Amino acid sequence: MNGRRPILVANWKMYKTAAEAVDFLDRFLPRVAGVAEVEVAIAPPFTALDRAGRRLAGSAVALAAQNASAETEGAFTGEVAPRMLAELGCRYAIVGHSERRALFGEGDALVARKAAALLAAGIRPIVCVGETLEQREAGRTFEVLAAQVAGSLASVPPERAAELVLAYEPVWAIGTGRTATPEIAQEAHRFLRERLAGLFGAAAGQVRLQYGGSVKPENVYALLAQPDIDGALVGGASLDAEAFARIVRSRGPEEAR
Numbered sequence: 001m002n003g004r005r006p007i008l009v010a011n012w013k014m015y016k017t018a019a020e021a022v023d024f025l026d027r028f029l030p031r032v033a034g035v036a037e038v039e040v041a042i043a044p045p046f047t048a049l050d051r052a053g054r055r056l057a058g059s060a061v062a063l064a065a066q067n068a069s070a071e072t073e074g075a076f077t078g079e080v081a082p083r084m085l086a087e088l089g090c091r092y093a094i095v096g097h098s099e100r101r102a103l104f105g106e107g108d109a110l111v112a113r114k115a116a117a118l119l120a121a122g123i124r125p126i127v128c129v130g131e132t133l134e135q136r137e138a139g140r141t142f143e144v145l146a147a148q149v150a151g152s153l154a155s156v157p158p159e160r161a162a163e164l165v166l167a168y169e170p171v172w173a174i175g176t177g178r179t180a181t182p183e184i185a186q187e188a189h190r191f192l193r194e195r196l197a198g199l200f201g202a203a204a205g206q207v208r209l210q211y212g213g214s215v216k217p218e219n220v221y222a223l224l225a226q227p228d229i230d231g232a233l234v235g236g237a238s239l240d241a242e243a244f245a246r247i248v249r250s251r252g253p254e255e256a257r
């Protein structure tokens with residue numbers, strides 16, 4: 001036992017209105033009642049955070065945001081500050097997702113500022129890293145991961161490391177149906193754990209490392225069985241209440257699988 005409680009997070013991206021989010025939770029929450037082995041969080045779009053948070057109140061499932069500003073407040077049209085997310089009850093926020101890096105030009109320095117701003121507001125950052133197919137095929141996977149970890153976590157002090165979740169999401173596996181094998185994922189996670197040890201020392205052992213990329217009910221168990229994989233960040237399969245409940249329960253009571 002390494003003491004790290006696995007964490008499964010649903011990243012809904014730009015799917016589901018507030019009403020659809022509540023409808024999902026009405027079907028999802030009864031299906032995962034009593035599951036204590038894993039921590040579960042739902043990251044709906046900003047517009048659904050308030051109603052989803054109210055529906056989650058009293059359940060063991062946490063609320064997460066998909067992004068956050070690095071600023072506290074000010075003239076930043078369209079942005080949402082960490083303290084606004086904290087007020088809605090967000091326990092986690094995803095930063096540095098590959099879609100934000102690729103489509104919105106976010107780099108490691110900004111991701112690091114966002115992570116620091118979230119911690120200052122009492123929200124745990126889920127920091128995403130991962131190589132593209134081109135980078136993997138060029139043999140640059142570990143070089144890319146090392147640079148992303150060093151840059152994106154530059155502002156996290158070792159005493160806050162235990163609050164951090166680091167998500168390894170190979171870009172070639174996101175939304176493609178092409179999951180990394182458990183062995184490939186574990187190799188990357190072990191490398192990331194070593195880099196964390198360089199940054200945080202012994203506290204690296206407390207950081208939870210999630211795998212993300214086409215996780216499904218059929219493949220989650222083998223991935224989470226790896227020694228350095230402490231959870232999953234789930235996109236497409238988390239949009240369906242039954243499928244995400246099966247993913248959550250794959251670590252839960254035997255009879256539910």
Ligand code: PEP
Pocket residue numbers: 011169173174175176177212213214215233234235236237
């Ligand atoms: C994601 O967007 O974080 C993700 C892992 O997506 P998918 O599960 O659809 O590959």
